[in-house]
Amino acid sequence: MIYNNIxxxxxxxxxDQGDQDGAKGVYHINAVDIVTQWExxxxxxxxxxxxxxxxxxxxxxxxxxxxxxxxxxSGSEYLNHETAKLLDKxxxxxxxxxxxxxxxxxxxxxxxxxxxxxxxxxxxxxxKHAMAINRFYTEVFNPYLNFHRPCYFAVDKMxxxxxxxxxxxxxxxxxxxxxxxxxxxxxTHLKLAITSQELENTANAMSDNRAAxxxxxxxxxxxxxxxxxxxxxx
Numbered sequence: 569m570i571y572n573n574i575x576x577x578x579x580x581x582x583x584d585q586g587d588q589d590g591a592k593g594v595y596h597i598n599a600v601d602i603v604t605q606w607e608x609x610x611x612x613x614x615x616x617x618x619x620x621x622x623x624x625x626x627x628x629x630x631x632x633x634x635x636x637x638x639x640x641x642s643g644s645e646y647l648n649h650e651t652a653k654l655l656d657k658x659x660x661x662x663x664x665x666x667x668x669x670x671x672x673x674x675x676x677x678x679x680x681x682x683x684x685x686x687x688x689x690x691x692x693x694x695x696k697h698a699m700a701i702n703r704f705y706t707e708v709f710n711p712y713l714n715f716h717r718p719c720y721f722a723v724d725k726m727x728x729x730x731x732x733x734x735x736x737x738x739x740x741x742x743x744x745x746x747x748x749x750x751x752x753x754x755x756t757h758l759k760l761a762i763t764s765q766e767l768e769n770t771a772n773a774m775s776d777n778r779a780a781x782x783x784x785x786x787x788x789x790x791x792x793x794x795x796x797x798x799x800x801x802x
C-alpha cells in the first residue's frame with residue numbers, strides 16, 4: 569500500500585522492558601508517521617485490551633494531523649475485534665506486517681533501537697512505573713522528538729547500473745515539524761483544534777540544546793525515582 573503526502577500511517581510495535589524473577593516489566597508503544605517521522609511513545613503495564621486500547625486511542629489523538637492508516641505488527645494485542653472496532657470508528661484503515669517480512673516495520677523498529685532503547689535501556693523496570701514513564705514521554709520526550717530532534721529522510725537515486733539507492737542529503741535532515749511544514753498545504757491536514765501557529769510556538773519555546781538538556785534532567789529524575797522505590801520495596 570502506498571501512502572502519499574496526505575495519507576499517513578502510524579506504526580505501533582510493542583517493546584518490553586525486561587523480565588526479572590519471572591515478573592514482566594513495562595511495555596513501550598512507539599507510533600511513527602511514515603511521511604514526517606512524527607513520533608509518539610507511550611508505556612503500558614500489561615499487553616491486554618484493557619490497558620492497550622486507551623493508549624492506542626491517546627496516541628492517535630496525539631498526532632497534530634489526521635491519521636488515515638494504521639499499520640502494526642502481527643501481535644494479537646493489535647489483531648483483535650476491539651482494536652478493529654476502535655479504528656473503524658475513527659475511519660482509519662488497518663493493515664499489518666506480513667510473516668517473515670522484517671522490512672514491513674523497518675522504520676519503527678529502527679526508532680525503537682535508536683530512540684526508545686537509547687533512552688530507556690534494557691534493564692527491568694517494574695510495571696507499576698508505567699504512569700511515571702508516560703508523564704516523562706508526554707511532558708518532555710515526545711515534544712523533543714518532534715520539534716527538536718533531527719531525522720534523516722531518504723532520497724531515492726538511480727545509479728549507473730539502473731539500481732535505486734537511498735541517499736541521505738544534508739538538506740533532508742530535519743525535525744518532524746520542519747518536514748510537516750514542507751508539505752504542500754499542510755495546514756489543511758491539521759486537526760481542527762490545532763493551528764500551525766500553536767505548533768510553531770511550541771517549536772520556538774526553547775532551543776534544541778535546551779530541549780535536550782530538559783530531557784536528560786527529566787530522565788535522571790525518572791530513574792532516580794524508580795531506583796528509590798525499588799530500594800524501599802526490597
